[in-house]
Amino acid sequence: MIYVLCPADVKTGGTELLHQLVKTLTDVKVPAGIVYTEISEEHPGMNPAFLEYTDGYLREEEIEDEKGNILVVPEIYCERTARYQNLSVYIWWLSVDNYLIHNSFVDRRRANGTLRAIKALLTGKLKDKTDFVKKAKMHLCQSYYAIHYLETIGISGKQVRYLSDYVNDIYLAGEEAALREKKEDVVLYNPKKGAAFTKALREMAQDLRWVPLIGMTTEEMRSCMSKSKVYIDFGNHPGKDRIPREAAISGCIVITGKRGAAAFAEDVCIPETYKFDESCAKKEDIISCIRDCICNFDVHKVDFDGYRSYIRNEHQQFTADVKKIFVNEDYI
Numbered sequence: 001m002i003y004v005l006c007p008a009d010v011k012t013g014g015t016e017l018l019h020q021l022v023k024t025l026t027d028v029k030v031p032a033g034i035v036y037t038e039i040s041e042e043h044p045g046m047n048p049a050f051l052e053y054t055d056g057y058l059r060e061e062e063i064e065d066e067k068g069n070i071l072v073v074p075e076i077y078c079e080r081t082a083r084y085q086n087l088s089v090y091i092w093w094l095s096v097d098n099y100l101i102h103n104s105f106v107d108r109r110r111a112n113g114t115l116r117a118i119k120a121l122l123t124g125k126l127k128d129k130t131d132f133v134k135k136a137k138m139h140l141c142q143s144y145y146a147i148h149y150l151e152t153i154g155i156s157g158k159q160v161r162y163l164s165d166y167v168n169d170i171y172l173a174g175e176e177a178a179l180r181e182k183k184e185d186v187v188l189y190n191p192k193k194g195a196a197f198t199k200a201l202r203e204m205a206q207d208l209r210w211v212p213l214i215g216m217t218t219e220e221m222r223s224c225m226s227k228s229k230v231y232i233d234f235g236n237h238p239g240k241d242r243i244p245r246e247a248a249i250s251g252c253i254v255i256t257g258k259r260g261a262a263a264f265a266e267d268v269c270i271p272e273t274y275k276f277d278e279s280c281a282k283k284e285d286i287i288s289c290i291r292d293c294i295c296n297f298d299v300h301k302v303d304f305d306g307y308r309s310y311i312r313n314e315h316q317q318f319t320a321d322v323k324k325i326f327v328n329e330d331y332i
Helices: 014-028 074-080 096-101 105-112 112-121 130-135 144-152 168-174 175-180 195-204 217-228 242-249 283-295 299-313 316-328
Strands: 001-005 031-039 070-074 088-093 138-141 158-163 184-189 209-212 226-232 253-255
Touching: 001 014, 001 175, 014 031, 014 070, 070 074, 074 088, 074 096, 074 130, 088 130, 088 144, 088 283, 096 144, 096 158, 138 144, 138 283, 144 158, 158 316, 168 175, 175 217, 184 283, 195 283, 217 226, 217 242, 226 242, 226 283, 242 253, 242 299, 253 283, 253 299, 283 299
Parallel strands: 001 031, 001 070, 070 088, 088 138, 138 158, 184 209, 184 226, 226 253
Antiparallel strands: none
């Protein structure tokens, strides 16, 4: 049995991926179940958005600590594996940065700065998880950024497997219509990332139409993207983020920074022309690029044909990788 640990009732790209793993395992006849942690009155169980992946869930106390069983945990929950002595622990690195800001003082300072690290230390928010990481039998990496991080702490080779993700099928189903749809001169952005940097860009180009991607359902996001020309994504890329891919497959031109996973061509595989290092790039150059993408949209759009082809293949590749990692003589 393969158990996949997940926070209850929370809808993010990461929690969706955990449910997608359970569905894929079930589809290939491997016994698997989603296990919810932190169940409360506020978060009572399954988010309705995930009913397409599984119709039931387990609680942590239902995990059977037996040899042959596997517990897959996102990196933020690796300390929850301490109670298990017999099953195999697989840590799935979905967000390197989220791990770092909750781990040691040094990691927090590197990710968020000295003042925030001191505050986290004083408020008891730091928990050194290094021992749990070292004890895991396998490390699954959603991004090449994660593979690189593990190498820096001495974990590599057969202990590490690449297991990424795929965008919701609703984006692929609507791709042809999105590419045909008449685009508006709109610049989309994620207000939860790189807020200060993006605000500065918006203030420099107030004549442009900026639309924040917030408070939308999956269908609303797809519809908004299919009508827009440009999506920008500055700030942290803690893993191989979904929104840039969702925007690209919906026909948007994608412009990003170079922090975290965005620095890796394998994770954000767009031409370097559309990537800007926030630490040294001139904001005027970014605005100029955005304007050119809007004015000469059809010219720039073809630069993303390769990226869109890559995104189309992700679901098939994910299934193949799941089989490679989990389907063996114990689970056939």
